[in-house]
Amino acid sequence: MPDQEPTIVDRRHLVIAVLAIVAIVAHLLMRWMDLGDPRYPLYGALVLGGGPLVIELLHALLRRDFGSDLLAGISIVTSVVLGEYLAGTLVVLMLSGGEALEAYAVANASGVLKAMARRMPAVAHKKTDSTMVDVPIDEIEPGDILVVLPHETCPVDGTVIEGHAVMDESYLTGEPYLMSKTPGAKVISGAINGETALTIRADRRASDSRYAKIMRVMQESEQRRPRMRRLADQLGAWYTPLAVGVALVAWGLSGDPVRFLAVLVVATPCPLLIAIPTAIIASISLAAKRAIIIRDPVALERINTCRTMIFDKTGTLTYGEPRLTEILTGPGFSETEVLSLAASLEQYSKHPLAKAVLRAARERSLVLHQARHIEEPPGRGLRGEIEGRHIEITSRTRVAEEHADIALPEQAVGMEAVVLVDGRFAALLRFRDTPRKEGRLFIKHLSTRHGIQRVLIVSGDRESEVRYLADLVGIDEIHAGVSPEEKVEITRRETERAPTAFVGDGVNDAPALLVATVGIAMGTTSEVTTEAAGAVILDSSLEKVDEFMHIGRRMRRIALQSAVGGIALSLIAMVIAAFGFLPPVAGALTQEVIDVFAVLNALRAAIPPEDLTDIDDA
Numbered sequence: 001m002p003d004q005e006p007t008i009v010d011r012r013h014l015v016i017a018v019l020a021i022v023a024i025v026a027h028l029l030m031r032w033m034d035l036g037d038p039r040y041p042l043y044g045a046l047v048l049g050g051g052p053l054v055i056e057l058l059h060a061l062l063r064r065d066f067g068s069d070l071l072a073g074i075s076i077v078t079s080v081v082l083g084e085y086l087a088g089t090l091v092v093l094m095l096s097g098g099e100a101l102e103a104y105a106v107a108n109a110s111g112v113l114k115a116m117a118r119r120m121p122a123v124a125h126k127k128t129d130s131t132m133v134d135v136p137i138d139e140i141e142p143g144d145i146l147v148v149l150p151h152e153t154c155p156v157d158g159t160v161i162e163g164h165a166v167m168d169e170s171y172l173t174g175e176p177y178l179m180s181k182t183p184g185a186k187v188i189s190g191a192i193n194g195e196t197a198l199t200i201r202a203d204r205r206a207s208d209s210r211y212a213k214i215m216r217v218m219q220e221s222e223q224r225r226p227r228m229r230r231l232a233d234q235l236g237a238w239y240t241p242l243a244v245g246v247a248l249v250a251w252g253l254s255g256d257p258v259r260f261l262a263v264l265v266v267a268t269p270c271p272l273l274i275a276i277p278t279a280i281i282a283s284i285s286l287a288a289k290r291a292i293i294i295r296d297p298v299a300l301e302r303i304n305t306c307r308t309m310i311f312d313k314t315g316t317l318t319y320g321e322p323r324l325t326e327i328l329t330g331p332g333f334s335e336t337e338v339l340s341l342a343a344s345l346e347q348y349s350k351h352p353l354a355k356a357v358l359r360a361a362r363e364r365s366l367v368l369h370q371a372r373h374i375e376e377p378p379g380r381g382l383r384g385e386i387e388g389r390h391i392e393i394t395s396r397t398r399v400a401e402e403h404a405d406i407a408l409p410e411q412a413v414g415m416e417a418v419v420l421v422d423g424r425f426a427a428l429l430r431f432r433d434t435p436r437k438e439g440r441l442f443i444k445h446l447s448t449r450h451g452i453q454r455v456l457i458v459s460g461d462r463e464s465e466v467r468y469l470a471d472l473v474g475i476d477e478i479h480a481g482v483s484p485e486e487k488v489e490i491t492r493r494e495t496e497r498a499p500t501a502f503v504g505d506g507v508n509d510a511p512a513l514l515v516a517t518v519g520i521a522m523g524t525t526s527e528v529t530t531e532a533a534g535a536v537i538l539d540s541s542l543e544k545v546d547e548f549m550h551i552g553r554r555m556r557r558i559a560l561q562s563a564v565g566g567i568a569l570s571l572i573a574m575v576i577a578a579f580g581f582l583p584p585v586a587g588a589l590t591q592e593v594i595d596v597f598a599v600l601n602a603l604r605a606a607i608p609p610e611d612l613t614d615i616d617d618a
Contacts, residue, residue, distance in 0.1 A: 013096045016049035020093035023049075027086060042085035050076045050092045070240050078264045119507070120190065120211060124155040127199065137206040144202045154191045154200070157209045160184065162199035164376075166352050168192040178352035190507065195350055213485070239567055243267035243574065250578035258584065262577040266587035267570055275562035275598035282606035283555035290612065291538040292548050299518045299534025301559075303552035306517055307498040309452050310491060313459035313466055315505035315540070316522050317473055318433040322353060324360040326430040328409045336366065338427040342419050344369040345384045345391050349376060353417060356431055392420040399425075413464035432468070439473040441615045442542040449614055450549055453498070458487050460508060487512040503545060520545060547612040558605045566598035 023045035030038035057073030079088030123134040127145040137155045140146070145161070148154050154167070166178040169191045178194065181187060187200055189209035206212060247263035280301070284294045294300055314320050327335045343361035346354040348371060361368065371384040371391070381394030399406055399418050406425045408418065415431040436442075446452035456477045459466045463480035470478045479490055491512040494500045502509070502516035505523050510532040513519030521533035523540040537544045573590050576582045582590060 012052065016053065016096035017093060019049045020045045020089050020096065023089055024086070024093065027089075039085050042089045045089045045092055046076070046080060046085060049096060050080075050088060053092060053096060074244065074264055075267075078261050081261060119153060121153055121155050125149065140202050140206055142202055142204060146200050146202055148187070148193045148198045148200060150193060150195050150197060152193050154187050154189055154193060156189050156202045156206050157204045158187050158200035158202045160187060160198055161201050163197055165196040165198050166194040166350065168194075180352065243570075246571075246574050246578055254578075254580065256580070259578060259580060262580075262582060262584045262587050263574050265584050266573040266577050266582065266591050275566055275595075275602045276559045278599050278602035279555055279559035279562060279605045282603055283551050283558075285606050286608055287535075287548065287551050289608070290544065290547050290551070292544055292551070293536040293538060294534070295531075295536060296534035299520075300552045300555050302499060303501060303518045303535075303549050304450075304556050305499045306450075306501040307452060308454045308456070308494050308500040309446060310456045310458050310494060310500060310502045310512070310516070311475075312487075312502075312504035312506065312509050313457055313461050313469055314433060316503050317439050317457065317469060317542075318435050320433065320505065322356045322415060322431040323434045324356045324429055325414070325432045325434065328428040328430070330425040330427060332424075333421070333426045335427070336364065338419055338421075339364065340366045340368065341386055341389070341391050341421065341426070342393055342417075342429065344386050345371050345374070345382055345393060347371075348374050348384070349382050351376075351382065353415065353429075353431055357429065390422050393417050394420065413462070413468055433465070435469055435472050436542055438542050438615055442546060443474045445546075445615055450553075454494075456490075456494070458482055458490050458512070460484075460487075484508045484511050488515055491516050505540070520548065543613050543615060546615055550612045550614075554609070555605050558602060562598045562602040565601065566594050569594045569597070 023041040026041035027038045030036060030041070054073045054076055057070050060070055076088050076092060079085065121137065124137045124140050125132050125147040126135045126140070127147055132147055140156055146155065146158065150165075160181050160183050162183060163181070165181050167181050167187060169179050169188060179185075179191075181198060186203075187198070188211070189206070190211035243264065247260045247267070250263050251257055251260035280297045283300055284297070287294050287300075311317050324339075327339060329335055329338055339357070339361055343357050343366060346357045347368060369386050371386050374382070374384040376382050381392060381398055383390070383392045385391070394417070396408060396411065396416065396418060399408060399420070403420070403423070403425075406420075408425065409428050412430065417429045417431075419426045419429060443455055446455060454477070455475050456479065457466055457470050457475050458479045460482055461480060463478070466478045466480040470476070479486070482490065487509065488511045491500060491502055492515045495515060495517055499517040501518040501520060502512050503520045503522060504510075504513060505521060509521075513521065513532040513534075518535070519533040521536045522545075523537070535548050537548065570591065573582060573587065573594070577587050
C-alpha cells in the first residue's frame with residue numbers, strides 16, 4: 001500500500017500557524033524599534049491565514065457544527081472590525097496551531113501500515129537447483145522453494161522441507177512460546193526465524209498470506225474507526241450558540257452594535273482553545289515521566305469514560321514467557337536432582353523451553369554439571385550423558401512410541417516435557433505463562449476505582465490456557481482461539497455497546513487497538529502495535545496501566561475545571577458587557593486575565609500527585 005502523505009488541509013494549518021508566529025514577532029519588533037506601521041504584518045496574517053480559517057468555519061456553520069473553533073472564527077472577524085489586529089492574529093495562531101498539532105498527534109492509518117510493511121522483507125531467497133537468488137516476494141508462487149535465513153522474517157506461508165529451528169509466531173497466535181520447526185511443520189508469514197536456516201516450500205502467494213490478511217484488516221479497521229468528539233468540541237457545542245445569543249440580545253435590546261462586539265470579545269473561547277490543550281500537554285508530560293507515552297491525546301480524554309476493558313492474554317495479563325511451574329517426579333527421584341540434571345543438559349540446547357528450565361535451576365541455586373555426547377535429533381528431543389548417566393528430555397508422544405512400558409502422569413493444560421534417566425521415568429516438567437503478580441488485584445479494582453463494568457480476555461491461545469488464567473485473575477468472560485479478524489469484530493461490538501479500552505502487546509492486537517475507544521499497548525516489542533495504540537506502557541506492568549487511567553481521569557477533571565471555570569467567568573463578563581459596563585478593549589483585557597487563571601490551573605496537570613495507583617487499596 002502506498003504511503004499516505006499528510007493532507008493539504010493539515011499542511012495549510014501548519015503554514016498558517018507559522019505565518020501567524022512570524023507576523024506577531026515582526027509586529028512586536030516594529031513597535032519596539034519604531035519601524036513604520038507595525039500593523040502591516042498583522043494584516044497579512046489575518047488576510048492570508050485568518051481568511052481561509054474563517055471560510056472553513058463558515059462551512060462548519062452551514063453543517064450546523066457549533067464547535068469551540070466556530071466562536072474563534074467569529075472572534076477573528078470581530079477583532080478585525082474592532083481594529084484589535086494583534087488579538088485576532090493570536091486567535092489565528094491558536095486555531096491553526098491546534099489543528100496542526102492535532103493532525104500530528106493523532107494516530108493514522110499510514111503510520112500503522114507503514115510499520116507493518118517495514119516488518120516484512122521485500123525479497124525472498126528462492127532456491128533453484130544448487131543456487132539461491134533473491135526475488136521480490138510478489139513474484140513467489142506456490143511450490144517455490146525458499147530459504148529463510150537466521151533471524152529473518154518468513155516471507156510467505158509455507159511448509160518446512162529441510163532444517164530444524166524455532167520460530168516466534170506470537171504476533172499471530174498470541175502464545176508466548178517459540179515454536180519448534182522440523183520437516184513437515186507449517187510456517188506462517190511474519191514469523192521470525194531463530195538461530196538456524198530453514199528451507200520451506202511456499203504454500204501461498206504473499207498477497208494471500210496470513211500477514212497480508214492482517215494488513216487488510218488493519219486498513220479496514222482504520223477506515224471504520226469512529227471519529228471521537230473532543231472535550232473542547234463538546235463544551236463548545238453549547239457555549240458557542242449561547243455566547244452568540246447573549247451578544248445578539250445585548251445588541252437588540254440596546255440598539256448598539258458595539259455591545260455585540262464587546263460580548264463576543266469577552267466570549268472568545270480561550271479557556272477551551274488554550275486551557276484544555278494545556279491540561280492535555282501537561283498530562284502527556286507527566287505520563288512520559290512515568291514511562292507512559294501518549295500517542296493520541298484522545299486516549300487521555302476518553303479513558304475515564306470507558307466502561308468495558310478487553311485484555312489480550314499473553315504479555316498483558318501474563319509475563320509473556322513460559323516458566324517451569326510444576327515438577328512431578330518418578331519413584332526414586334527428587335525435584336532437585338532432576339532439575340539439576342535437566343538444566344545441565346538444557347544449557348546446550350536452543351529449544352524454546354530450555355530458558356525456563358535454566359531459570360528455575362538458577363532460582364534454586366542448583367549446581368550444573370558438564371554434559372557429554374549431546375544429541376538433539378529433529379523432533380526427537382535432547383539427549384546426553386552426565387556423570388555416567390544417560391539423560392533424555394523428550395515429549396509425551398515420543399515416550400509413548402519408544403517407551404510404551406512407562407506410565408506418565410495424566411496430561412494437563414500447558415506445555416510439558418518428560419525427563420528420562422537411564423531409560424527410567426524421572427520427572428514430568430510442566431510449563432505455563434504465569435500471570436503478573438498484580439493481576440488479580442488490578443482486575444478487582446477496575447470496577448470500584450474506575451467504573452469498569454465488564455472485563456474480557458480475548459486471546460488467540462487455547463481455551464484451556466485462557467480459562468486457567470481467567471480463573472487466577474478473576475475474569476469471567478473469555479474468548480479463546482480467536483484470530484485478529486475476530487478480535488476486531490469482538491472489540492467493535494463491545495465498543496458499540498459502551499466505550500471500550502483494549503490492552504494488547506502483539507501485532508495480532510493492532511487492528512483491535514485501532515477500533516477500540518482507547519487502545520493501550522504494553523511494551524515496545526512491536527512497532528506496529530505502538531503505532532496503532534493511543535497509549536504505550538513502556539514498563540509493561542499493570543500498575544502503569546492503572547497510572548495511565550488515573551492520569552487520564554485527573555487530566556479530564558483539571559481540564560473541565562479550567563474550561564468550565566473560565567467559561568463561567570466569561571459568562572459573568574459577557575453579562576457585564578451586555579449591559580454596557582465593559583467596553584470592547586476592557587473586555588479583551590478581562591478575557592486575558594481569565595485566560596491566565598484558566599491556563600495556570602490547567603498546568604497543575606503536570607504536577608505529580610502523591611500516588612498515581614490504588615491497586616493495593618482495592
